[in-house]
Amino acid sequence: MSDSHQYKSSGESGRSGRDPGNKRADRAQLEAKPVSLRRIARLFAPYRARLLLVVALIVVSSVIGLAQPFLVKHVIDTALPEGDTALLMLCVAAMVLVAIASAALGVAQTLISTEIGQRVMHRLRTDLFGHLQRQSLDFFTRTRGGEVQSRMVNDIGSMQSVVTSTATSIAANVTVVAGTVVAMMALNWRLALISMVVLPPAVWTTRKVAQMRYAVTSQRQARMADLHVQVEEGLSVSGILLTKTLGAAPALAARFEQTSHDLVGLEVRSQLAGRWRMATMQVVFAAVPAALYLAAGFPATSGALTIGTLVAFVSLQGSLFRPLMGLLNVGVDVTSSLALFSRIFEYLDLPVEIDDPASPVPLGEARGEVVFDEVGFSYDGSHPVLEDISLRVPAGGSLALVGATGSGKSTLAGMVARLHDPTSGRVTIDGIDLRDLDLADLAANVGMVTQETYLLHASVRDNLRHARPEASDAEIEAAARAARIHDLIVELPDGYDTLVGSRGHRFSGGEQQRLAIARTLLRDPRVLVLDEATSALDNTTEREVQAALDRLAEGRTTITIAHRLSTVRDADQIAVLDRGRVVEVGSHEELLLRGGAYADLVRGGLTVAA
Template identity: 65%
Template structure:
C-alpha cells in the first residue's frame, strides 16, 4: 500500500483534531461567549420588528417607533463589532495551530532517517507541508467558530420561533431530515475527491521539483526532454482541473434542490398562516417576525451542513498530516544519552552487519575495525563494495542490523545525535551547498563562528584565495545547489564547512574526487596537517591519496579482504596490489 493509499484508509479521530486546540482554551471560550451574546442579541431584531408593525405603526407612536428603530440599529452595530472581534480571535488561534502543525511536521521529518528520504519523493514531502496544511486553513481557522456560531443561532432561532408560534415552527423544521441525509452523502463524495486531489497536487510538486531544479533543467536540456516534461506537467495539471471541478460540484445539484425547498418554505408558511388552526391569535407582525426568523434559521442551518461537508472532506488532509506525524523515528536520540567528558576518538566496528531496507543481501557482513585515536584508516575497494556504507554508519545515518559501532567504547546509539554530529565530521563525494552566501554556507556548520574562524577554515581547505578574489568575497551567492562554482570549488567549500566544526573524527568519503591533481595535492597537504591528533577515515579510489594511512582496509562485497599498511599489502600481492598496479 502506498503512503497516499494508507493516508486515505486512515481513520482520523475528531478528538485528535480537537487536541490541536487544547492550548487555546481561553481564547476559544471567549469566542464562544461572543458567539452566544451575538446570537441572543440577534434574536431581538424580529421581536423589535413585530412591535413596530403591530404597535408603533398602527398607533402612530413616534416615540416608541424611534426607540425600536434605535434598538435595531444598536443590535446591528454591537453584533457587527462582536463579529470582527470573534473573527480576529478565531483566525489568530487557527493560524497559530497551523504554525504549530507545520513546525511539528517539519521537526518530525528532520528526525527521520536517510532511508525515509530515499524512499520518499521530495515533492511528496513538500506537498504535505504546504498543500495539505494549507488546505486545512479554513478548517482550523473558522470551522470550530462557524459550528459554534451557527449552532447557537439555530438553537436561539428555534426557541424564538416556538415562542412566536409552535405550529409554523413544525412546518419549518420538516425539511431537516432530508437535508441531513443529503449532506452526509455529499460529505463522503468530497472526502474521496479531496484525497485524490491532494495526491495529484503532490505529483505536480514532484514534477516541478524534478523538472525545474538546476539538475533537472540541465538533464532536460542535454537529453532534449523539455517537450516531454511539459507534456507530463500538462497531463497532471489537466487531471487536477477535473478533480477541482468534481470537488466543487460534488453534490451541488442535491444542495441546489435543498435551496429551492428552503425558498418554498416561506410561501408555505404564508399559506399555513391562513389556515384556521395556525392563524388563531396571529398578528401580521408575528407572521413577518416569524418569516424573518425562518430566514435566519435556514442560513445558519445551511452553513452547518456545509461545514459538515467541509470537515468530512478535510479529514483526508488530517489523515495525510497525521500519517507523517505518526512515522516511527528509526534513528532516535537515546532516552538517557551518555556524555563523553573527553573525546579521544577511538573508533571501533564490532562484528557489524548491515542491510538496506528491502534488500536481502547484506551491504556489510561481519565487519571488524579498530581505529585508535589520532590514527588514519583508509578504505579502498571497487564501487559498491560497502565503503560509503561504513562512512554512513560512523555518522549514524543508519544503525547496524547487528553488531555495534563505538567511539571511545560507547555505542553510537548511546550518544545524543547532537553530540555525535560534534564528534564526527563528514565530507562526502556528493557536495550540497545551500542557495545562500559562502559565509552563510560555512556558518551552517557553526552558527556562532567568527569571521576569523571562517577564513581559517577556508585557508585550510585551500579555497580562501578564490573567495577573496570574488567581487563580493564571502558574501558571494553560491547559486542553487552551488552551481555558481565548479565541482572542485564546491567540494573545497564543503571541506571548509566541515573543518569549521573541528570534529574529533573526520570522515572523507571521496572528498577529493572532484579536484584536479594540483588542487588535490594542496588539499591533501591541508588534510595531512589537520589530521594530526585527529582520527581520520578516508575513502578513495585514487590510492595515491591513502598510501600514507596508518592502516588500509580492502573491502569487497561488504567484507574485509585484507588490511595493513601500503607497503605490507603490496608485498602480499593480494587485491590491494592488483588495485595499485
C-alpha cells in the first residue's frame, strides 16, 4: 500500500486545513453549542450505501497493502537463494498487482468520498445562504463584519476536507494498525513484543514535540490574522480614503511593520519546532528498526529468524508508526469536525424573525394605501424607539417624515418594507397587515431607496437589472432617464456595460444615488420609500431628480425622509417625529401657521440629519 494512500490522514495539522492551535476555541465552541451526532448522521443518510462502499474499499485496500512484506519475505528467503525463477516472477508480478490494486482502490475511494463530502457541503452551503437571507436587518447590524462570510466560506470549506478525511482516516488507520499487528505476530511474536515496547515512548516523544509546535503555530496564526486585517483595512478603497484624509499613513505603516516584525520571530520558532518534530520522527524511524536488528542478532530473541522475515518485519513495523499517530490524533480531528458543524448549525438554528406567514393573504393589484396603526417598536424590548404612532397615507398620497437624529424616522419608514416588524400595533397596505403578506408579494409592491447606496461589482446594466431580472434594455434605459442618469451612462467607455467597480467608487455619491433610484424605479412599485434618497446630490442635480420623482410619484404612494425643505414642502402631509413620537402632522402651510416644531425646523434651515 502506498504511503500517500495509507498515511494521508496521519494526524498532521495540514490535513484538515485548520490550525491545531484552534483546539481550545473548538472545545469552547462545542461547550457553548453542543452538536448532536444524530443530526450530522442525517446529513449523510442519503449516501449510506456509498459510505459503506468507501469503508469496504479502505479495508480491502489496507489488507491488500499488507501483502507486500510477505511477498518480499518469499523473494529473499526462497526465490533468490534457491534460484526459483518462477516463484520470483510470481512474487514480482504480485507486488506490481498489489500496488496497482491499492492505487486503483485509493482513487475510487477518494472519488466517492469526495463526491459525498461535496454534496453534503453543497447542501449546507445553500441551506445556510437561504436561511441567512431570511434573517432580519438587526442580525446583520449586530453581527461582526466578516463573520458571516467566514462561516459560509472558510468553515464549510474546511468541513469538506475534515468530513471526507476524518471518518476515512479512522477506518484506514484502524485497519492498518490491526492488520499490521496481526501480521507482525504471525511473522515473529518476539520481535512484535519488542516493537510494542519501543513504540509507546517514541509516540509520546513525537506528540510532545508536536504540542510545542502547535502552541507556536497558534501564536503565528493570530499575528498573521492581524496582518491580514491591517492589509484589508489599510489597502481597501475605503481604507485608503480614510488614511489619506486623516494623514494616518505613518502610524499604519509603523503598526504594520511591528506586526510583520513579530511574525519573523514566530515564523523562525515555528519552522524550528517543525524541524524538531521531523528530527524526532527520523530518530524514531531509525531507532526502532535498529532495536529490531539488535534483537535479531541474539538467539534468545531471534527465534531462528530468517533474513526475509526480518526485512518483512521491519517493513511492517515501519508502516505502523504513522497510522498509530493518526489514531492518537483522532480526538483532535473529531473535535475540529464537530466544532465546524457547531458553527454552521448555530447559524442554521437562528430563528427567522421576519418570515412568510403560514397562510399569506394575497394583495392583488395594490392601491397603495399605507396605515401606521398605533405602532410601537423597541430593539431590545425595554427601550422604545417608536411609541403609539398612527398615520395614514392615502393611495397615491405622499408623506414626509422629519425630525432630529434618533427620532425614529428611518425605523418607521423601514417598517413599510418589513425591515422591522412593530412590537406593538400594525402597519397595513390596503388594510392588510404586512405580516400577513407573502414577502415576495410585499417586495413587488414596495420599493425603497436608502441613504446608503450599495452597488454590485458588475456592469451598470446588471446593477439595474438586479431589481428586475426580466427587464428589457429599453425598460432599463427608461428608468435611467427618469433618474437623470442615462446621459452620464452613455458617456462611459462601455456605456451600460461599463463595470461599476468595487462598491461603486467609480461613481460620485450623487451618481450612485441616481443609479439606486433608477434600480428601484425599474420595479415600478406602488409604494415608494425614499430614505434620504437625494441626500448625496448637489442642489442642481437634486432638483432634476426630485422633478423626475415627482412625476413618477403620480398615482404612487410615497413616503420620504429628508432634511431639505425643498424635498418635503410639497408633500401632502408632513409628520414631525421627536424621540419616537409624532408631535405634529399637517401640510407645509398648516404646520408653519401653527408655529410649532416644524416651524422651528424651517427657521433652522431644516438641515436635520436622518
